[in-house]
Amino acid sequence: MGTDALLTELREALGKDAVLADPEVIDSYARDMMPLAPSGRPLAVVLPSDVAGVQATVRACAAAGVPIVPRGAGSGLSGAANAVDGCVMLVMTRFDKVLEIDPGNRLAVVQPGVINLDFRTAVEKHGLFYPPDPSSYDWCTIGGNLSTNAGGLCCVKYGVTTDSVLGLEVVLAxxxxxxxGRRTVKGVAGYDLTKLFIGSEGTLGVITQATVALRPLPQAPGTLVAGFDATEKAGEAVARIVRDGLVPSLMEIMDASSIKAAETYLNTDLGAGSDCMALLLCQSDAGGEVARRELAAIEKICVDCGSTMAYATDDLAEGRMLMQARRVVLTALEQYGVWLTDDVCVPRTRIAELISACERISQEVGLRIAVVGHAGDGNMHPTIVYSPDSPEEFERARRAFDDILDVGLSLGGTVTGEHGVGKIKRDWLAREIGPVGIRVHRQIKQALDPDNLFNPGSMFSMS
Structure with a gap:
């Protein structure tokens, strides 16, 4: 089947408005937010609105030998949703309905095109809570979160996306x-196929529906901020908090460069002082006296570890202001250039070593590197800033990106905590999991997608 015949078949099956081939339009769907990742030129963009449309697209593309790249909002940071030449971009944003909210069983059924924040808002009306909250939660989609196993600021207490998913519906090759999966709390019948598809980056199938577990809506959080004049002291505080069995609903860390960028951008003073090298932000959503005791225990640990400033509040507006400083860091860094954000996860006891290594790499490459991250689970996001007009700076940024991954592995960590492998970390995945791990990945891919139809080249190659 030729490409013209394929487009005709797709338009007949899905409708003309669901199959886009205008060059300017399809180019806008060709890549995500990761500038290092390669991307190709799609043949077309297809926007199905029901399962039958997805199935028709998959069957037609399979018959024509045309690859399919599933895509959500395009907020990814690994190139996992980047086009390959001649592919069909299968954009799932029209699957935008919350199909069911079941308060009695604390679950919901949701389509992949629903925006994360919209879904959280919908379930909150029932006194329920959906924990995964990536930084792009106000525009990323549930399907993208599922495909990359996204996390967010609440991971320390509530886990990543896979910890909230009960079951899926997936169109196969x-x-x-x-x-x-299931709708029950417990269930161990057969292989855990649900977890197999979560984090598979669209390489095994197209997710069309998810059944997710919900939690009771937490209490309004109390917030603590602590400043340290040495990164090592902040790292020790994190390790002590974990060792003492405290589980705040959020525990974030910002280095000096991140603090300065956020304060300048927000035109505010976080109260950390000019000598602050690291800022720890914690929240407790346990409510009332329990939250106050939890934050008091964390505050004492911070003071014992040498914090120069420690302050706790249960004022919601004050807490939001402090958390806004953490959430705006990437935007704030745009004051200095464009950014390239990394994603490494290290043992929590080695966070300070990673931040110190990033300071060294920053000096070596001559570029600003700001580090923020989820201290509660060791997932750090070193972000490299460079001039968009300088190819030479871009190459130095690329080198810094790889150097940081190398350090992450050397500290006993992983090359991605939540952004995924995509098309930018394929070699690093092979290095991390080894030849046997890659062989097993390829065997699973071959079993479910023998013609390499779905997202070829993402995560690993088939050769």
């Missing part, structure tokens, strides 16, 4: 619809 032959066009059939697979239903995985």
């Amino acid at each position: 032959d066009g059939s619809l697979l239903k995985t």
Whole structure:
């Protein structure tokens, strides 16, 4: 089947407005937010609105030998949703309905095109809570979160996306619809196929629906901020908090460069002082006296570890202001250039070593590197800033990106905590999991997608 015949078949099956081939339009869907990742030129963009449309697209592309790259909002940071030449971009944003909210069983059924924040708002009306909250939660989609196993600021207490998913519906490479998982709290029948598809970056199938577990809506959080004149002291505080069995709902860390950028951008003073090298932000959503005791215990640990400033508040407006400083860091760094954010996860006891290594790499490459991250689980986001007009600076940024990954592995960590492998970390995945791990990945891919139809080249190659 030729490309013209394929487009005609897709338009007949899905409608003309669901199949886009205008060059300017399709180019806008060709890549995500990661500038290092390669991308190709799509043949077309297809926007199905029901399962039958997804199945028709998969079957037609399989018959024509045309690859499919599933895509959500494009907020990813690994190139996982980047086009390959001649592919069909299967954009799932029209799957935008919350199909069911079941307060009695604390679950919901949701389509992949629903925006994360919209979904959280919908379940909150029922006194329920959906924990995953990536930094792009106000525009990223549930499907993208599922495909990359996204995390966010609340991971320390509530886990990443996979910890909230009960079951999926997935269109496979032959066009059939697979239903995985359950609606019950417990269930161990068969292989855990649900977790197999979560984090698979669209390489095994197209997710069309998810059944997710919800939690009771937490209490309004109390917030603590602590400043340290040495990164090592902040790292020791994190380790002590974990050792003492405290589980705040959020525990974030910012280095000096991040603090300065956020304060300048927000035109505010976080009260950390000019000598502050690291800022620890914690929240407790346990409510009332329990939250106050939890934050008091964390504050004491910070003071014992040498914090130069420690302050706790249960004022919601004050807490939001402090958390806004953490959430705006990437935007704030745009004052200095464009950014390239990394994603490494290290043991929590080695966070300070990673931040110190990033300071060294920053000096070596001559570029600003700001580090923020989820201290509660060791997932750090070193962000490299460079001039968009300088190819030479871009190459130095690329070198710094790889150097940081190398340090992460050397500290006993992983090359991605939540952004995924995509097309930018394929070699690093192979290095981390080894030849046997890659062989098993390829065997699973071959079993479910023998013609390499879905997102070829993402995560690993088939050769």
